[in-house]
Amino acid sequence: MRGVLARPGVRRSIWCAAALLCLLLLNGCMMGPDFSRPPPPKVSQFVTGGLPAQPMEAAGASQRFSALADLPTDWWTLFGSPAIDSAVSEALTGNATIESAQAALRQSEDEMRAGAGVFLPQIDAGFGASRQKYSPVRIGSDQPSTLFNLFTLSASVSYVLDIWGGHARMVEALRARDDVQRYGVLATYLTLTANVVNAQIARAAYADQIVATREMIGLLQEEVRITRAQAQAGASAYSAVLTLENEQAKLEASVPALALKRAQAEDLLAVLSGMLPADWHAPAISLSDITLPAALPDTVPASLVHHRPDILQAEAALHVASADIGVATANLFPQLTLTASGGYENTSMSAFLHRNGQVWAVAADVTAPVFHGGTLWFQRKAALDAYAQTRASYRQVVLSAFGEVADVLRALDNDARALDAQTRAMDAATQALHLVRIDYEAGTVGYLQILVADQEFHQARIAWLQGVAQRLQDTVALYVALGGGWNDRN
Template identity: 60%
Template sequence: MFILPPVERRRVGRARRCIVWRTALAPCVFLLVSCAVGPNFSRPPTPHVERYVKTDQQSFAAPGGVQTLSPAVQVRDDWWTAFGCDVIDAAVDESLTGNATLERGEATLRRSDDLLRAGAGIFYPQIDAQASASRQRYSPLRTGIESAPSIFNLFTLSATISYTLDIWGGERRQVEALAAQAESQHYALAATYLTLAANVVNAMIARAAYSDEIAATREMIGLVREQIRITQAQVTAGTSAWSAVLSLQNELATLEASVPGLEQRRAEAEHLLALLAGMYPEQWSAPAMSLRDIALPGVLPQTLPSSLVRRRPDILQAEAVLHVASANIGVATAALFPQITLSASGGLDSAVLHSLGNVSGQVWSVGAGVTAPLFHGGALWFQRKAAIDAYAESQAAYREVVLAAFAQVADTLRALEHDAQTVDAQTRAVQSAAEALRLIKESYRAGTVGYLQILIADGQYHQARIAWLQASAQRLQDTVALYAALGGGLVPES
């Protein structure tokens, strides 16, 4: 079994703990909001659909391997190990431990958690202490008494305590919104993990395919050069026209022109891998790799459509954003009602520092205050209306994310079906070209055809093989897309 590196285990552990934390927090949040104004948030219902596409196909067979969907197979958080390639495993580990986007996401997550803890401080009394020392000149004329002014020292030690009665639950709704915001960031980080891993695997597959295509193209270039040499000899002997040489030279130039483009795309894949690993391009080493080193996963996970909305990080993130919008309605509603604040203060005053504790210098006060909004020009009312509109906007955004997720799964299922058909056809083309090459070689040994026909047939075989490489790489990448579309296994179904 593939073992995650220590840093990655800690990161995945934090992602899992956030789900446990969320589950444990749910009853507490319920108690907090049970008597608060505004709507109590309820999770959107699961879509009432039984399948992702109209006609389900459980198996995708092609000469390169048969892929079968099975409900008994769960999406693992290290799903990329299903490709059986140590080079890919190492590249993913390298990116998960060094990616700059993940570091930024983790910092944002810590900030959200800290803001939640800071917001929860509203449920406790606010206590402050003050100490001051001053030298003053006091004039009795300010109180209507004619006497000489005096100069004295004043030392003060005091404390105040205040507490806002959250009668309407506005503060509780505010903390609820902060908790949902932190939850949203947890799922955003999980989505970043998933996207990063998928990008790394896709880039590794593309790089391997480009390397194989470059090798096959260079072999074809060698074959065409041999054809040109033979054709030039035939022209010298008067058995062939010079136009045949020109045609082959054109084919040679076209093939040679395609190699830099393939090398550029391979270099771009390598630079992308360096970026994803948090390195500069010159720091990232490119291990040798071929499509032959990558195994096609044979058994793929099959999940019910109803469970997709409970496991995909982007859907859960949109749900958390919807929760934030719901809580904000309660915050705006509570602002329409009176707020009650309890306060108390006490202190010690003295003109001499060593007498600061004397009873004669003690002062205190206890009070309660009510603040009721009377007229704000409609601001508070329309702020509540805006919060309701924001909730409707988040509902539409959530539905859009769900629809896009289902479309992505449907696309990948159809892609796997069509990839199998394409690979099957390309395999037959390679086999036909190989058989034609074999027969021509036998005819050459029998003396019925020239060597030039062998070179032509060999070129056709290499062209068919390049098309097969492209189809095989696409099949692997669409398999990656399926793992990503199903949520990548980072979030257990909740």
């Protein structure tokens, strides 16, 4: 046997095994899968046929997709509206949801730092003072009982060797949870800013529609007056008066509804800014104060997964599920804990630190799971199932994101087409009104025809205002669908 051990090859194998064991004890191995980012979808376009026809022109404004167009973090400034910029700034500094999300992020960061302490030795110190009565009878002696004081000063050090990488996976999961919260904050920022911009656009559209509707009501009032005079003179039927009064009443009923929607938009802006509606005062705004961005970002579809906070958040959740598999796997294997303790024990404070009272202990404990009724095994299977569930959820988030971008691209194209038609209708109504006025000045038509033509013009203008607002809001939807400038680099 001595001859076998003396062989160089056997000695080398023993030393290699010992070195491997030491390396395993010092560094540990990592159980469970190593996480890698899911690959982006292999597509070259968001919709069949590619981007809409370029440029998208309507109402004197043109939009074009450009690879040079940047999507900044403060994308709302592209609309060139000081009122929008001010409202967004107020919301970002006063919104309660943002404050809550930031607090949740700080909590996850602190939990991550707390979890990282598992890699360091755990050191504890203690001091105790007690008065005890000892009875020798307990050891079979008939000596009298002893009454004494006992003072104890101790310190202990323990360290759990992360042999199987369970602790490393746990901290990895904590870091990934921190990423979940971080991207959740960015998603909250994006949703908040989009809601503020959309509310301001809606508020401007309602204000302009109220102005146009009130002008139409004034025209109808004049038309009713003239028609009533004609009916009294016998030149017109009184039913025409009733018809006009019916139209006037409908328009007057629409003004409070528009005013209510505008007030609701203002109340929403107040709440988003962290203020009470009674304390929030908004400056006047019109659609003419908002500029339609001309250059739209031409984003590569494969890069969308790295730009949208909700996708990045789902990816971080997938990372958490992957790390949890490693934690559950490591729990199936033995755990090694090193401990050391020392201190002083004495019955007198005056001789408390005398070397005769020194005590110490060094230990290594190995704990191995033997039988847990299948608990640890099925906990690992549950972790695998959770990973499969999270992976499916991630895939659904990506699919929904691509679907949103495709919908917005089609909406922008349709918005331009519809607004172009509405612009032509308003131009035709404008020309008709101009011709009727010329005929009225020439004496060939009555003033009532002017009122009718003017009313048609205002109706076309209201439809045009709605088309302008829809195009602006769909542009906002595009910025949000593309990630709004928030990504894993900022």
